[in-house]
Amino acid sequence: MSQAQIGVYGLGTMGSALALNMAEHGFDVAVTNRESDWIAAFLAEAGDLAERLHPHDRLESFVCGLKTPRVILFMIPSGAPMDAMIKAITPLLSPGDTVIDGGNANFHDTRRRAAELGARDLHFVGLGVSGGELGARTGPSMMMGGSDHSWQQLGPILREIAAHYEGVPCVAHLGPDGAGHFVKTVHNGIEYADMQVIAEIYSLLRNGAAMPPNEIGALFTAWDRGPLKSYLVEITGRLLGYTDPETGHPMVDVIKDAAGQKGTGRWTVIEALRMGQSASMIEAAVGARGWSSEKDTRQTAESILGGSLGAFDGTPDVLAEAFMAARILCYAQGFRILAAASEEYDWALDFAEIARIWRAGCIIRSALLDDIAGAFGADPPHGQLILAPEFAQTLARTLPALRQVVCSAVHGGHAVPALSAGLAWYDSMRLGHGSANIIQAQRDVFGYHGFERLGQEGKHHGPWWD
Template sequence: MAQADIGVYGLGTMGSALALNLADHGFRVAVTNRETDWIADFVSEAGPLAQHLVPAATLEQFVAALKTPRTILFMIPSGAPMDAMIAAVTPLLSDGDTIIDGGNADFNATRARDAALQGSGIHFVGMGVSGGEEGARHGPSMMVGGSDHSWVQLKPMAEAIAAKYKGDPCVAHVGPDGAGHFVKTVHNGIEYADMQMIAELYGLLRDGAGRNAPQIGEVFARWNAGPLQSYLMNISARVLQSVDPETGHPMVDVILDKAGQKGTGRWTVIEALKLGQSASAIEAAIAARGWSSEKDARQAGETVLAADAQPAAVPQDADLENAMLAGRILAHAQGFRLLQAASDEFGWSLDLARIAEIWRAGCIIRSALLDDFAAALRSDMPFGHMILAPRMVDMLAASIGPLRRVVAQAALAGVPVPALSGALSWYDTMRHGRGSTNMIQAQRDFFGAHGFERLDKDGKHHGMWMRD
C-alpha cells in the first residue's frame, strides 16, 4: 500500500472534516484516534474517499504509514493532551518531520513547545483553523506558524484544502513559533466583538423599537446585501427568521440569554494588556458574556435597580447600519494593532494585509470589509494605526456620527451597548491630541512620588503639591 502524504490524529468533528477534505483533494491520509473503535466507522462512512485513507490502529502503525519527511496534524484538545502526544510520538519520528497542532492553543504554550523541540530535528507548527466543521470539510481559513521547512512540506496540501477567495487560497505562513496561534486568537477576539455588536443592535431593535425577531431578521438581511455583508450578519438574519418547531415561536425567543466562551476571547484581552494595548471593543464583548452568565443576579437587579431611563428616539435603521459599520472597523483596527504589537515584541514580521486577505473566505469573520482593510494596511498608516490610514479615515468620517447617535440614544433609553460604546470611546481617545492623563500623572506623584514629564522641560520632575 502506498504511504500517506499526511497523517491526521484525532477524528472528532474538526479532525474528521479536515481528513476528508484532504482526501477529497487527492491526498493520501493516514488516520487514527485515541478511541480506536472510531477508526473503522470513520473509514466506512467516508464512502468513495476511503480509498485515500490509511487507517492505523496504533501510533506506531500510524507513523510508519507516512512518507518521509513526515507531516502529522494533531486535532486533539490543547494543553496536557498535546504535551502527552508530543512525548509519545517524538521517539518515533526522524529529522525533518513536522508535528502540527491544529487546535485552539495558547500561543505561549506553542512557543514553549517549539523551543523544547529546537535542536531535535523535529519541527513544530501551531496552526489556527477557522470556519467550523463546514469550513474544515470544504475550505477553512488557516493561519500557520512554524519553520520555513515545515511550511514547504505543508504548503501544497494547505493551499489545496483552504477556502478560496477569487482563486487565492485563504492560508498563509504568518510567522515562526506561536505566530499562527496568536493570529487565530486575535481572529477569535474580533469575532467576539462582531457578534456582540450584532447582538447589541438586535437588543436595540427589540427593546427600543419593539420589533419582533423576524422583522429584525429582515433588517439584518438587507444590511447583509450592502457594506455589512459578512458571514456573521448572514447567519444572524437566518437565526432571527428561524422558528422553534415545538412552540411555533421564533427560535431565538426560546433561547436562554446566557452565552458561553471557550477561552480564546479572554486570551486576546490578556495578551492585549500584557502588550500594553487595550482592545476595548473586544474587552467589552468578553465582559458582556461574563455578565450574561449572571442571569439570576440580573433578574434581581431588574426589580431593585433604578429604572431611570428617559424616553429616547429609537435610532433610524440607517444609523444602526452605519453604527455597525463603524464598530466593525474599530474592532478590526484594535485587533490589527494588537497583532502589530505582538509582531514587534516577538520578532514575527507579520504581514497584516495578508492576514486580512486570508480571512476573506472560509473563516467566521469573513466580510466585505476585509478588502478595504487589506488596502488600508498596505497604505500609508501613521504610527501603525489602521484608523489613521486615509481609506479608514474617510469610512469612519461617514459612519462615526451614526455610531455616536446610537450609543447616546441607547444610553438614554437604558439599553446596554458595551462593545459599541467601547469602540466609540477608543475612537474619541485617538482623536484627542491632548488627553486627561496629566491628571493621573499628578495624582501618582502626589501619593507615590512617581514623577512626571513636563511639556516644557526634559527629564523627570516632581510637583510642589498643596498638602494638609
C-alpha cells in the same frame, strides 16, 4: 502498503472534516484516533474518499505509514492532551519531521513546544484553523506559524484545501513558532466583539423599537447585500427567521440568554493588556458574556433595581452606519494587538496578508477585509487602520450615527458595552491632548513617581514636594 503524505490524529468534528477535505483534493491521509472504534465509522461515512484514507489503530503503525519527512496534524484538545501526545510520539519520529497542533492553543504553549522539539531537530507548527466544521470540510482560513522547512512540507497541502477568494488560497505562513496561533487568537477576539455588536443592535431593535425577530432578520439580510456583508451578518439574518417547533415562538426567544466562551477571547484581552494595549471592544464583549452567565443574579436585580427600558429612536439607516463604524473600530483594535505582538516577538507579521486570508473561509470574513488589506498595503500613518485615508473618511461619515445610537441607548437604559467602548476609544485616539496629565500629577503626589514636562527632557516633580 502505500505511505500517506500527511497523518491526521483525532477524528472528532474538525479532524474528520479536514481529513476528508485532504482526501477529496487527492492527498493520501493516514488517520487514527485515541478511541480506535471511531475509525471504522469514519471510513464508512467517507464513501469513495475512503480509498485515500489509510486507517491505523496503533500510534506506531500510524507513524510508519507516513512518507518521510513526516507531517502529522493533531486535532485534539489543547493543553495537557497535546503535551501528552508529543511525549508519546516524539520517540517514534526522525529529524526533519513536523508535528502540527491544529487546535485553539495558547500561543505561549506553542512557542514552548516549538523550542523543545527544535532541540531534537523536529519541527512544531501552530496552525490556526477558522471556519468551523463546514469550513474545515469545504475550505477553511488557516494561519500557520512554524519553520520554513515545515511550510515547504505543509504549504502545498494547505493551499489546496483552504478557502479561496478570487482564486487566492486563504492560508499563509505568518511567522515562526506561535505566530499562527496568536493571529488565530486575535481573530477570535475580533469575532467576540463583532458578535457582541450584532447582539447589541439586535437588542435595540427588539427591546427598544419593538421590532419582531423575523423583521430584524430581514434587515440583517438586507445589510448582507451591501457594505456590511459578512458571514456573521448572514447567519444572523437567517437564524432570526426560524420558529421553535415546540412552542411556535421565534426560536431566538426560547434560547437562554447566557453566552458560552472557550477562552480565546479572554486570551486576546490578557495578552493585549500585558503588552500595554487595550482592546476595549473585545474586553467589553468578554465581559458581556461573563455578565450574561449570571442569569439568576440578573433576574433578582431586575426585581430590585428595575428593568424598564426606554424607546430607541434610531432608524435602520442610522444603525447601519453605526454598525459600520463599530466594525471598523473593532478590526482596528485587533490589528493593533497584532502589531504589538509582532514587535515583541519579532514576527514581522504582514497585516495586509492577514486581512487577505480572512476574506473567505473564516468566521469573521466580511466585505470590509478587502479594503483593510488595501489600507495596510499602502502603509497607513503610524500603522493605524483608523488613520488610513479611506477609513478616516468612512469614520468621519459614520461616527455621528454611532454617537446617536449610543446616546439613545444610554438614555433608554439599554446596555451597549461594545458600541460605547468603541466610541470611547475613538474619541480618546483623536485627541492630541488628553487628561492623563492629572493622573501623572496624582501619581507624583502620592508616590513621588515623577512625570515628563511638555517640551523638556528628563523626570520632574511637582511643587507639592518643595
